[in-house]
Amino acid sequence: MNKQAYLLFLIIFGVNFLQSQTKVGGVVNDGTGATVPFANVVFANSTSGTTTNEEGEFYLQAEENFDTLVISFLGYKTLKVPLNSSVNLDMEITLEQEAASLDEVVIYRGKTSKKNNPAIDILRKVWENRRTNGVNAFKQYSYKEYEKLEFDINTIDSTLIESRIFNGMEFIFDYADTNSVTGKTYLPMFINESVNKVYGDNVLNEEKEVLLGNKNSGFNQNRNLIDFVKDVYDDYDIYKNYIKFFDKSFVSPISTTGIDTYNYVLSDSAYIDNKWCYNIVYYPRRENELTFKGDFWVNDTTWAVKNINLETTRDVNINWIKQVYIEQDFKVLNDSIFLITRDFFMADFGLNKKKSSRGVYAKRTLLFDEYEFDNKKPASFYSQPVYNPQSHAYDRSDEFWEQNRLEELNKDEKGIYVMLDSLTKTRAFNRLYDLATIAQSGYVEFDGWDYGPVYSTFGFNDVEGVRTRFGGRTYFGQNDPWRIEAYGAYGFKDQKFKYGVAAKFLLDPKSRLIVGGGNRRDVEQLGASLTNSTDVLGRSLASSALLNVGDNDKLSSINLSVFAVEMEPLKNFTVRVGANYRELKPASPGFSLDYYVDEDRTIIDSEINQTEFSTIFTWMPGRKVSGYGVERNVVNEEDFPTLFLNYSLGVKDVFNSDFDYKKVQFFYNQPLLIGGLGRSNVSFETGKTFGAVPLGLLSVVPGNQTYFALYNTFPTLDFYEFVTDTYSAIHLEHNFNGRLFSRIPLFRELNLREIVGFRAVYGDISQESKNIDASGLPLIAPNSDPFYEYSFGIGNILKVMRFDVHFRGNYFENPDARSMAFTIDFGFHF
Template sequence: MSKKAYLLFIFFFSLNLIQAQTKVGGVVNDNSGKTVPFANVVFANSSSGTTTNEDGEFYLQDEGSFDTIVISFIGYKTLKVPLQASVNLNMEITLEEEAASLDEVVIYRGKTSKKNNPAIDILKKVWENRRKNGMRAFEQYSYKEYEKLEFDINTIDSTLIESRIFNGMEFIFDYADTNRVTGKTYLPMFINESVTNVYGDNQLKEEKEVLIGNKNSGFSQNRNLIDYVKDIYDDYDIYKNYIKFFDKSFVSPISTTGIDTYNYVLSDSAYIDNKWCYNIVYYPRRENELTFKGDFWVNDTTWAVKNINLETTKDVNINWIKQVYIEQDFEVLNDSVFLITRDFFMADFGLNKKKTSRGVYAKRTLLYDEYKFNNERPASFYQQPVYDPQSVAYNRSEEFWTENRMEKLNEDEEGIYIMLDSLTKTKAFNRLYDIATIAQSGYVEFDGWDYGPVYSTLGFNDVEGVRTRFGGRTYFGQNDPWRIEAYGAYGFKDNKFKYGVSGKVLLDPKSRLILSGGNRRDVEQLGTSLTNSTDVLGRSLASSSLLNVGDNDKLSSINLSVFSVQLEPFKNFTVRVGANYRELKPASPEFSLDYYVDKDRSIVDSEINQTELSTILTWTPGRKTSGYGVERNVVNEEDFPTLFLNYSLGVKDVFNSDFNYKKLQFFYNQPLLVGGLGRSNISVEAGKTFGAVPLGLLSVVPGNQTYFALYNTFPTLDFYEFVTDSYSAIHIDHNFNGRLFSRIPLLRELNLRELVGFRAVYGDISEESKNIDASGLPLIAPDSDPFYEYSVGIGNIFKVMRFDVHFRGNYFDNPDARSLAFTIDFGFHF
């Protein structure tokens, strides 16, 4: 289960409430009985409104008291409908068609024209003036931001209330209410508030956030949970071509690419805050694409957006999300500048998109105030501190929140804190919380230590047969200054016991000076990664390869001891200096690591003893972490680049070490959102070993003889098919996110994703290394031409599986060369 999927499970057990005064809902039809999609529905004499969905349905809620709603759409007579009560649901409304509406407006229905369309003429003026609006108009800026995050269980009914899972927690249903966007009954579960000062410099292209207050209901000690909640949301800008969230790029209706994606209709014009504005309704031209529907108001002099509503359509190709709804409001700073003042985001999570299915609302409200401009600060001001515990921010008084909230909590929202604190004291809730924690972390929590990872308890490989593993770690809290981990394993085929133990301690939080060390004796599949890892408790592929292609007996026994010193001189840049000692030998009689120890090639040794010194530099710009202990949790996984440089020095005769050599390795990984074309991941690896070394110390091009996808491996290669001491490799994978399939009738209904990939490696092996090899394996390097393979695949099968077919591009004459390979992978992806 992914971390964000874990959150959805956890959030089924918390709460929130917004008291509404007027609620309306129903369907809008025309004279012939057909539904009218994208019609405007507003409370009379207010700016509170919505649009009907693709089926003509609507729901509207407001805390004020209203007695009339107004329904309008181009091509129909505007209709005012009196309300009989404060709650009016299941309304059936019929609009009458008319020949024309506003004199200056050309009437459009269905697909609108891109020519002679006044809505598009207005949109072009927005494009021309967008860089003059907002904070882009100033060299520097700062403002205060108030954020409120809420999670709710939705579609509350008697079945859920009477469920045994809530035994002992029945009191929480007193807090149920109706969502103002969808009309569903919901139960508030979680609320988190934060106040942040934001500073930016448009010339330096730098921005800095300083958290000054944070408060949440029921989970104040779980920083991981809070940070995961915050990371569900991404920052977005409606003026850019794409609005990015949930790892997807939605076409913005304000963007220059919007006219090829949306239909636009000039619907209305009116004064808003003493500014004359035009209202434009927009909706998608095609189904199953990453698009919105809604409307926006544009000022007629600055051509800036005054407010906008964005709502995903029901057929949008995104998993686990039934609907996303966004509102943004902007305020006039002067005659030429608009600034955002409010941003509301709501996602309706669910296992499917049926209207009656239960799910979770994730809501974020952002309010902005105290804008200041052109206050220049030095570049050093924007450098993020390595050590930033912010303990004061998480312990603010009620007086602080009364003063700094930009939107006062209503009575029901304030009651959430009391209810959640009570809920977390119930045994029933804590049982559910513990189960979800195990699913996310893989560890069973006890007092001061955790058992796990539970997913590694059972395994299988050709040498050990069935393998059992039991382990654990010390854990007193997320910010522990030290940690010890250990495990023991036993193979029922080789009847041998294996183990691993490691420890690390944080000596200086400000520079993140960490000492670490450990020892592991286990069975391992060497050559599964070009970039070496000295993680003493690294997961062994040998213990998890349940299904293999052909024989997989090239396993090694390793005795690895490691010691290192690590520090972080500036944020997200780490320097690690370490030493390791390895004893390597074959784990099965069918495999050999033999090498000659004399120039005459008459004496053979089958065990490698090697001492190695290493200096590793790692830079991860944009990485976000949680906590400040010896281990930090990465919040935004797969959202930042990684650069890795390793210089290793093999030292002979130290602890009976066998070889002198130098090794240089470089690794670069870059995830990319390619606009509306989907998401790519590109990685580049290069390395060279200076000096003659045996097979166990060479760089093996990582093959994959399993049926499961393994990161940066070559699925059509067998283990040890290519061996090098100098190499360069590239891996490119791209997911089109259904952009092509969405244009094919019938196929678009399956919401599948198109996948393509390309991988190549070029390498060589020196004659000196070949001459000392006595393993009997053919030492082949891709030196005549780069080896390459390509793949095509289908993702999002049953929403959790991908299937790829891999094709070898060359080197078909290698022994037992496979021209074709198949892999599958499982995971939760939006």
């Protein structure tokens, strides 16, 4: 969640005005003083309009001059309001009820009927015809896509303008303007434009994007921010049952399950582009669910959506988002096909949902043109290259953009390029930018190298006591072909110095051929993961053990040297061949890794020296990355499965190595969005070691004696409680995203989220490995029955905390067995 943390940091520092031609805003009420939600507000003789929100409030602006505002609502007389000037804000408008329609008003404002409802009859026609519309109606298709991404700081006021934060940057407020949806004043801070040619084949189920041009201003060297912006805007289809963004599944108003989630009202009918269309207004049946409110127009012969507006309600259970607004337009290709021409998305980020709170607008505009159909291309055309920098696309001329923009930039957007060019040259801005970068990456940037991670500067464990760590990495740019990382650490209790150093070099970008290696001498908690890693500078669990359940008295000293060659022959499929040498010995007093050297079990050694060769295959289908250097950023971090297969060979007598063995490990992780039921994650891992090995080389079932959540561990197990050389484990977790709590009045307003989990492991240990063990620890494996535990959790506590209670299911007879455990976790989640 580092990307979200970065965004929230920008919000904290979030930051006369250029006028559009006509601006109106205010509130609509009825004769009794009650507000009128979802009323239609349009400029007379135009298609520019909006609807009032739940409180009857509205804001509308247009580039043209208008002198009349029209307000209408089912059950009320249509009202025309003269506009005396180009700016009319804080208006109070009262509608007069039509007595003959009072019953309809009650139906509209409450729960509408699912029977004898003409709006739902039309919706069913949409369901019946939805597969015949758009590009899915053709075997092959192609089109040009223009995308515009923008970040704006909103709620600009005198307090902000006069803040000392912006000393030396006051000129930026000359570029402020008013948002056409919310009416808030905003300051553009980032813009990214791109033009793509998209090809698709519905027979092959393949699609390919070719980047023709890309241009941005503002943070243009910070790949993480740009990737975050890209990841926010997931592709969505209103005809599918769920619309996914911000890691959530919102029920689409066009969904076949929509009648259980929304109220629908047939509001109007009119000709649009010479097609007779019906207007349907919709709004949620229940509060706090992942739903929208708005309206859509449907053609009366094709039953295709011509235009749709979607807006989240203020009580929707999503963090840091005050409002999401979506608008899509479709054009008529012929009598049966409608194609999308425009897709606008806006999210209003904020630390809270108060109207007056400052935040950031994230906006995306997609425009589509130059559609072509049934132009078949060979299957090889759709193969995705591993190496695709397309550097020419980032250096396009002004003439290219004038020809390929499908809509001209407005005056505010043109000003962003000018403003940001000046802004990045000011010291004050660069200070803020550096602070935001540290918060996001954990590194302090210098010329050619970074210090960090700053979060690892201090630690604690029973062996080292208080521990200090200082490290850094080389960094010249986001596409560096090589990188060196190193750290040094000192424990004030054991008074010993530790270190780690690693380097990797990209030799061939086309095949992603990378060589790397390094060495680490440190104190480590072995057995923190079933699936082994030979990452030299991996996270040290021992360094964050200030709060433990019981004694953390089983730490080891490790001297690890690694060399590896890696390549990516196919996109998202990597092959890694490596060798490592380990020296292991106990670091905690009273802890032993002893083993018998001879068959008579008379000679004992307390240190393990082991040479190991490994071949690792990793496949991550659907992963999206950016950059083409030795390290790349993952854009969609939690949206793709991971498959990992490792074959390791331990070789005796190579560099004084002690054991011969073979080890096979397989790991599979799958995130799942289950419609409106929330999000699940499933992981499975299994492995086997062939040959007798001592405790230090066995597969320890990972316990967790801390109070913090650790990935794929068993919180009710102590370290080394179960030891195996053959194992299979499964971890299941499901987050309901507040679906259950939203139905409980006392919990509804807290926006809490329900989480359930289940974990199980089965394993055994061979008699040969038991025979050579001299550690004195009881080598227990969960071989009579699978060990299991289950958990119940509450997430989104104060928006940043999660609390879980874990229950052991069996093996209560183990020494000092814990029947229950508690863990907490912190992070920014939508």
